[in-house]
Amino acid sequence: MHVPANETMVPLLPCVAPDETLAFWRALGFEVTWDQRRPYLYLAFAWRSVDIHYGRAAKGVDPAEETTGGCLVMVDEVAPYHAAFVGKMRGAYGKVLAKGLPRITRYRPGASRFTIMDPSGNSVVFIQRDEPAELEYGGSTELTGLAKVLDNARILREFKEDDLAAFRALNSGLRRHGETAPARDRALALAQLVELATALGRPTDEWARRLRELTLTDDERRAVRASVADPELLDL
Numbered sequence: 001m002h003v004p005a006n007e008t009m010v011p012l013l014p015c016v017a018p019d020e021t022l023a024f025w026r027a028l029g030f031e032v033t034w035d036q037r038r039p040y041l042y043l044a045f046a047w048r049s050v051d052i053h054y055g056r057a058a059k060g061v062d063p064a065e066e067t068t069g070g071c072l073v074m075v076d077e078v079a080p081y082h083a084a085f086v087g088k089m090r091g092a093y094g095k096v097l098a099k100g101l102p103r104i105t106r107y108r109p110g111a112s113r114f115t116i117m118d119p120s121g122n123s124v125v126f127i128q129r130d131e132p133a134e135l136e137y138g139g140s141t142e143l144t145g146l147a148k149v150l151d152n153a154r155i156l157r158e159f160k161e162d163d164l165a166a167f168r169a170l171n172s173g174l175r176r177h178g179e180t181a182p183a184r185d186r187a188l189a190l191a192q193l194v195e196l197a198t199a200l201g202r203p204t205d206e207w208a209r210r211l212r213e214l215t216l217t218d219d220e221r222r223a224v225r226a227s228v229a230d231p232e233l234l235d236l
Contacts, residue, residue, distance in 0.1 A: 010051045010053050011051075011053065011069075012054070013052065013053070013054050013055075013068070013070070013071065013118070013120070014054070014055065014056070014057035014058065014061060014068050014120060014122065015041060015043060015054035015055065016057045016061055016120045016121075017063070017119040018037065018041060018043060018054075020102075021054060021118060021119050021120060022035065024102045024118060024119055025045045025047075025052070025118075027089065027092035027093065028047070028085050028088045028089070028092075029047055029084070029088050030045040030046060030050075030052070031045065031047065032044070032045060033045065033046050033051075034053075040055070040056060041054070041055060041056040042054070042055060052071070052124065054120075061120075062121070063119065063121035065121060066117060066121045068120050068121035069120075069123075070122050070125065071122075071123075072125050073124060073125065073126045073127070074128075074129050075126055075127070075128065075129065076128070076129060077128060078107070078111065078112060078114055078126050078128050079109070081114075081126050082104070082107040082114050082126070082229075085104055086107075086230075095230065096229050096230040098198060098199050098230060099198065099199040099200070099201065101117055101118070101119050101120075101121060102116070102117055102118050102119045103199075104116050104117075104229065105117075105157070105158070105161065106158075106195060106228060106229035107229055108158065108227055109226050109227070111154075111158055112127065112128040112131040112132070113125055113126060113127045113128065113131065113158060113159075114126055115161065123161075145177040145180065146174065146178065146185045146186065146189060147181075147185055148173075149169060149170060149172075149174075149177065149189070150170070150185060150189060150192075152169055152173075153166040153170050153173075153189075153192065156169060157196075163199050164200060166192075166196055167193065167196040167197065167200060167202075170189050170193050170196070171193065173189065174186070174189050174190070174193070183214050183215065183216060183220065184216070184220045184223065186214060187211060187214050187220060187221075188223070188227050190210050190211040191207075191211060191225075191228055191234055192227060192228065193207040194207045194208050194228070194233055194234060195228045198233055204233075208234070208235060211224075211234065212235055
């Protein structure tokens with residue numbers, strides 16, 4: 001029997017917060033294509049060629065653990081998608097949602113993925129189709145000093161999604177290598193510490209003050225601002 005090759009596969013994610021989920025995806029520009037609460041929960045959203053559906057979550061699911069479920073969205077370039085969602089967030093919430101649930105992870109220029117965490121603790125990961133099959137985990141062997149620390153923090157943030165480990169790595173690396181590192185690398189580390197501290201609910205005053213005290217060129221300032229998801233966090 002001939003089976004036509006015209007399948008469409010749509011992720012069905014667990015939902016513990018229907019109203020919050022509706023509000024969130026609407027804020028990001030998604031169309032609500034189905035909103036059913038009885039006799040069972042079923043929500044559906046569409047944006048461009050992306051479809052996300054939700055059903056009732058199993059008992060005992062804790063969104064705070066952020067292990068509820070997830071799906072991958074393969075795209076040619078991730079940067080335009082991140083920029084579009086960040087713009088929608090600013091318009092709807094007045095800021096970029098960078099901590100708690102829901103949120104969007106930071107995007108570093110040249111990165112090949114980012115993640116949207118929904119109100120139920122599901123992860124929707126946007127990935128570049130031609131992302132390298134082999135990635136350097138734990139810091140490139142070709143880098144040294146603070147540059148290597150920054151690369152290691154990138155892996156912790158973008159691929160392991162461990163903000164606390166990235167924060168600790170940058171804090172420790174800045175103490176060890178800050179005196180000898182170029183101003184640009186110090187500024188990148190401080191900017192990312194500001195962003196990570198914000199996400200972790202920690203004070204940012206020290207990092208922000210040290211960042212303001214650095215003398216940077218215009219190009220360096222632009223690079224530092226581009227290294228964080230919300231440049232408004234930085235006083236540059």
